[in-house]
Amino acid sequence: MFTKIKQNRMSEDIVNQVLEAISRGDLAPDDKLPSEKELGDIFGVSRVTIREAIRSLEQFGVIVVRQGSRGGAYVKKMDQEAVVNQIGNVLKMANVTFPHLAMARASIEREILVELIPSKITPADCDRLTQNIDLAEAHYRDRESTERLHTNFGFHTTLARITENPVIILMHKVIVDLSSHFFENVEATTPMVEKTFAQHREIVELLRKGQFQEAGEVCFHHIADVSKTIVDKSKQQSLLVSRRI
Amino acid sequence: MFTKIKQNRMSEDIVNQVLEAISRGDLAPDDKLPSEKELGDIFGVSRVTIREAIRSLEQFGVIVVRQGSRGGAYVKKMDQEAVVNQIGNVLKMANVTFPHLAMARASIEREILVELIPSKITPADCDRLTQNIDLAEAHYRDRESTERLHTNFGFHTTLARITENPVIILMHKVIVDLSSHFFENVEATTPMVEKTFAQHREIVELLRKGQFQEAGEVCFHHIADVSKTIVDKSKQQSLLVSRRI
DNA sequence: TCAAACAAATAGTTTGACATTTATATGTCA
DNA sequence: TGACATATAAATGTCAAACTATTTGTTTGA
Numbered sequence: 316m317f318t319k320i321k322q323n324r325m326s327e328d329i330v331n332q333v334l335e336a337i338s339r340g341d342l343a344p345d346d347k348l349p350s351e352k353e354l355g356d357i358f359g360v361s362r363v364t365i366r367e368a369i370r371s372l373e374q375f376g377v378i379v380v381r382q383g384s385r386g387g388a389y390v391k392k393m394d395q396e397a398v399v400n401q402i403g404n405v406l407k408m409a410n411v412t413f414p415h416l417a418m419a420r421a422s423i424e425r426e427i428l429v430e431l432i433p434s435k436i437t438p439a440d441c442d443r444l445t446q447n448i449d450l451a452e453a454h455y456r457d458r459e460s461t462e463r464l465h466t467n468f469g470f471h472t473t474l475a476r477i478t479e480n481p482v483i484i485l486m487h488k489v490i491v492d493l494s495s496h497f498f499e500n501v502e503a504t505t506p507m508v509e510k511t512f513a514q515h516r517e518i519v520e521l522l523r524k525g526q527f528q529e530a531g532e533v534c535f536h537h538i539a540d541v542s543k544t545i546v547d548k549s550k551q552q553s554l555l556v557s558r559r560i
Numbered sequence: 561m562f563t564k565i566k567q568n569r570m571s572e573d574i575v576n577q578v579l580e581a582i583s584r585g586d587l588a589p590d591d592k593l594p595s596e597k598e599l600g601d602i603f604g605v606s607r608v609t610i611r612e613a614i615r616s617l618e619q620f621g622v623i624v625v626r627q628g629s630r631g632g633a634y635v636k637k638m639d640q641e642a643v644v645n646q647i648g649n650v651l652k653m654a655n656v657t658f659p660h661l662a663m664a665r666a667s668i669e670r671e672i673l674v675e676l677i678p679s680k681i682t683p684a685d686c687d688r689l690t691q692n693i694d695l696a697e698a699h700y701r702d703r704e705s706t707e708r709l710h711t712n713f714g715f716h717t718t719l720a721r722i723t724e725n726p727v728i729i730l731m732h733k734v735i736v737d738l739s740s741h742f743f744e745n746v747e748a749t750t751p752m753v754e755k756t757f758a759q760h761r762e763i764v765e766l767l768r769k770g771q772f773q774e775a776g777e778v779c780f781h782h783i784a785d786v787s788k789t790i791v792d793k794s795k796q797q798s799l800l801v802s803r804r805i
Numbered sequence: 806t807c808a809a810a811c812a813a814a815t816a817g818t819t820t821g822a823c824a825t826t827t828a829t830a831t832g833t834c835a
Numbered sequence: 836t837g838a839c840a841t842a843t844a845a846a847t848g849t850c851a852a853a854c855t856a857t858t859t860g861t862t863t864g865a
Binding site for chain 2: 843
């Protein structure tokens with residue numbers, strides 16, 4: 316019926332006003348907020364209060380603060396990477412385990428292939444995916460394992476991006492980012508890596524042929540497979556695969 | 561190659577130490593941090609610096625601060641609701657539209673039904689779903705429309721919870737919460753509502769019979785349908801269905 | 806021309822004071 | 836004794852003024 320009110324704290328009020336200004340577009344990325352002193356005059360509060368508001372806004376992720384002569388609080392571009400990082404940070408405090416992430420990822424990617432991509436994908440996208448696999452193989456030949464890992468994830472991220480659905484892209488990237496840590500701590504064996512390349516190629520081929528349903532199945536089981544391998548290997552190395560991230 | 565270092569700011573250091581303490585479990589939910597004065601002595605900094613750290617931690621969502629006699633900074637329980645809220649806040653600053661949310665939701669729920677639920681669901685779960693529909697119908701008869709809406713969403717949230725996968729549960733709830741605002745601004749017509757009840761019942765029946773694939777399809781199209789209705793109605797009322805949330 | 810010194814602007818921090826809020830203890834009166 | 840008012844104490848909330856540290860632009864001098 317009634318909603319609880321809580322007046323208190325001027326810094327909160329300032330935070331809200333700034334957030335709204337950004338939301339409205341009155342403050343655009345790279346815009347500079349007035350200096351702490353000026354903000355104090357504008358809002359009629361002391362520098363201390365302004366600084367507290369700035370700390371909140373900074374933690375919220377909407378501004379960056381630089382020191383020095385041309386320093387100050389600058390509105391941050393809320394790009395994908397920033398949003399993913401923020402969400403990732405929040406999720407780290409929840410009790411999420413690798414198997415949960417893996418399962419979610421497998422399911423989301425299947426939907427990406429089966430439902431979300433068909434109306435969007437172009438031959439150019441397929442070419443880009445193929446290039447990605449080629450690059451990953453090159454990295455593997457050159458023994459650049461972290462680069463290879465990164466490129467491999469790039470394959471899946473590219474798939475997500477084809478959907479042009481920011482919700483899907485973001486959720487997928489959050490999951491991939493949080494998962495990647497586990498991959499980095501497991502040495503990849505040759506058959507494992509080559510199987511990955513083969514399955515990636517198979518997926519692209521199916522996509523080119525318009526066999527989205529089949530591509531989705533291959534992808535689902537590909538991710539389930541790889542994740543199972545990671546879980547097994549992690550257990551051997553007694554890593555905390557089932558503990559929180 | 562190299563990773564950027566950025567020392568500066570004692571409050572940052574304090575934030576990190578507190579976060580780590582919480583992560584380690586040295587600080588559990590409902591624990592009280594020392595008072596600002598004491599923290600100042602502990603870390604060897606002034607109260608102002610402590611307060612800035614506290615504002616960051618508060619915005620991060622890991623503490624709540626109460627004023628007054630038994631006041632202070634208390635470690636917050638990072639429950640599902642809190643995590644969902646945090647992520648929702650972040651997502652509000654991204655350029656997400658209702659159709660994106662709806663599509664993502666339809667896909668995720670199909671996967672929930674097809675892939676994630678079958679190994680988990682029990683007859684008791686089905687009973688709970690049926691009860692939910694009954695309750696929603698009761699609300700509808702009593703003309704309690706917001707209650708009905710809330711209960712209807714509860715049906716889908718219950719489905720997600722059956723997976724026992726926190727990643728899925730969280731992502732789903734974030735999407736539902738962000739979507740709900742659009743539903744609230746559209747008057748529901750009788751045929752629309754009754755169709756929803758019918759489809760919910762159909763889904764439960766299919767689940768009872770173990771026809772998960774079919775249940776998934778029904779659910780997918782149910783959500784797609786309802787969302788399309790919302791989009792159309794919103795356009796009539798010239799709501800910002802395609803603007804950011 | 807280049808480098809060192811300087812100047813200006815801005816965030817980072819400290820200190821000390823006072824205001825406000827809230828739970829609890831204390832006191833007073835019926 | 837019980838209920839209500841009042842005082843008290845322990846927090847957070849806010850302010851003001853100064854000092855420090857850092858960054859950047861500008862001037863100066865060899």
